[in-house]
Amino acid sequence: MTFQQLWQLRARFAGRLSTMYGQEVPAYTTLVDVSAAVNEEHLARHGADAERLGSIDRVTAERHGAIRVGSPQEMRQVARIFAAFGMHPVGFYDLRDASASSVPVISTAFRPTDPGELAKNPFRVFTSMLAADDPRFFGPELQQRLKEFIDHRILFPQELLDLADRAAEAGGLEEPGAERLLDLATGVFELSGEPVDHAWYRELEAVSAVAADIGGVSATHVNHLTPRVLDIDDLYARMEALGISMIDEIQGPPRWDGPDVLLRQTSFRALAEERVFRFQDGTVGPGALRVRFGEVEQRGIALTRTGRDLYDRMVAETDRRLAVGEGAGVRVDVARAVWEAHLPRTEKELAVRGLGYFTYTLDRDALVRAGGPVIGPDVGLGDLIEAGVAVPEPIVYEDFLPRSAAGIFRSNLTDEGFRDDAQAGTDYDITVMSDVVGRPVADPHDLYRRQQDASVALLREQLAAVAA
Ligand code: OOG
Ligand code: NI
Structure with missing residues (x-):
């Protein structure tokens, strides 16, 4: 094989992770199959209109992944790996505060930024870093042990980082280097068979299940991988009909008669997976953890700042109406009424009013x-x-929504965890995130x-x- 350009490496990386995750989490394969069926049918029914927000080839191959790391150093390393696939940090999401949830992470997404690159393969990875220094979650003594644990583990081998730097610099790699890069980059996100220290994991879990998933183990893994569908309501109904129970609601905008905007997502709940534990008495034995799940999404038009402000106000109004008992407590019905009252019904009007890109x-x-x-x-x-x-x-929305992300995190937590609001949280923003990542976050x-x-x-x- 010849020289592999970054987009070719990216497409193969997405494909390799998808195959791996399908072996690890079989329900994901069902989700991918059902998504493909939904998309084919949607295309047959709507023709060229179905491809207004991306060609069917792009959408069929389209995935986003989610991973979680524990420190700025790990974040910088993973940024080097993603750069080898033409994926760069975009956007800042603070999930510590997103609508009353209590997830101690801050996040960005690595994705192609050039429209031509996105069209070739839009693979993106929502990447969260544990806010291990946030005193609302971790007291000084726990912070110290957490930092030590994370600083001592090696998630990404040097050979991978070196190969990744070479690819990023040269705009691609010759075989067999390309294959080696893919083997290593896929391997670091595989679920590890290393025993999990039971006491340590449970101690962190008492603060937050997400903290335990990140800082309680010596390796990282794909948390979920998400295909894109053209009709998420159809997908939801089909999954339920197959007996796979989905979270209660589709996150993000409601289904309505007007243009699709931003992002709608839903997921099935985390499944119990067998893991090996090391117990305090030194014995090793099997156990189960529920952290990984399947998610699916439908993408709409990107909103301008004005459009996004309107969206945020509509979400707030939906909350307000729900709080006073409107719509019998059914969020999507209330949201649809709000949408109909405020959002233009045509793309043309969205454009004229400067609400969409x-x-x-x-x-x-x-x-x-x-x-x-x-x-x-x-x-x-x-x-x-x-x-x-x-x-x-x-222009299709290529990013994420903090409230939906928090909802997805939260739907997989069994309890609320712990947060001491008497403490002041650590300040993070897109500038600090750029320092953390070691490159500008767009x-x-x-x-x-x-x-x-x-x-x-x-x-x-x-x-x-x-x-x-
Ligand atoms: C990430 C959750 C956010 C999305 O699609 O909004 C996310 C995680 O669970 O690590 O993936
Ligand atoms: Ni996701």
Whole structure:
């Protein structure tokens, strides 16, 4: 085989992890099969419209993974590995505070950032780091032991890090290096058979099951792997019909008549998996842990800052209405009513009101119909869209939602854990996260905005050429 470019390595990496996770968690394979069936049927029913938010080839191969690490050093190392697959840190998520949940992690997502790269393979990994220094969760003495435990383990072998650096630098790798990179990079995310120190795991679990999953073991693993579907309601119904019980609700926006925005997700609950424990009396024996699960998602249009503010206000209004007993407590029904009251029903209106990100193409026939007045540097984008001259094509949302993420974490926890709110939490933000990761964490809005601006600039050039 010849030189493997980053996107080829990325596609193979996603494929290798998918095969591995399917062997580890068989229900995941069911989820992937059902997702494929849902997508085929959706495509058959809706034709080209079904591909407005991504080609069927892209969507069929599309996965996101979730992993969890314990320290800035581990975060920096995993960033080097992802760079070898053309995946870069985007977005900052603070799950310590997301809607009253108590998950002691901060997160970013590694993903391709260039539209062409996303189209080739959009594999992304939601990556959380234990906030092991947050005194609300960990007292000084526990913090010390946790830090020591994490600092002493090696998650990523040197050979992997070196190969990854070589690939990132050269924009790819020759075989057999590429195959070696894939073997090593997949291997580090495999569930380890190493005995788990029972007392240590349980001690951390009393604070947070997520803390135990991260800091209670000597290796890391894929927490879940998520296929993308074009109709998540259909998927949900089919999974339930197969007897696989899903979490109670689909997280994120409700199903409604208007355009799909952002991200809708649902999952099946964590399954008991056999693990080996080392007990305090020195004996080793089998036990079970429930931490890994399956999740599925449907992606919609990326919202601008204004659109996202509106979304957040709609979520808050849904909460408010639910709190006073509206809709008999059924969140999705209440949310749908809120959506219908506030969100435009068409993509065109989302675009005109500047709520969603779009790329634009020129409709020359509409230009002829509209005549001279719409040509000229002073004509606003909104007018061009209204006149049908600028035709919006949606930009798909490539990121995550903190509240849904917290909901997904929480749905798999058996108890609330512990948080001492008398203590002040450690401050983290996207700048601190960039220091942690050791490279700049991109703001997703900048990426969407750049893509939109480039297409608008091109449109303006075309209009100027017509005017000349
Ligand atoms: C990550 C949970 C967040 C999503 O899709 O929002 C997530 C985790 O459980 O480690 O994957
Ligand atoms: Ni996920």
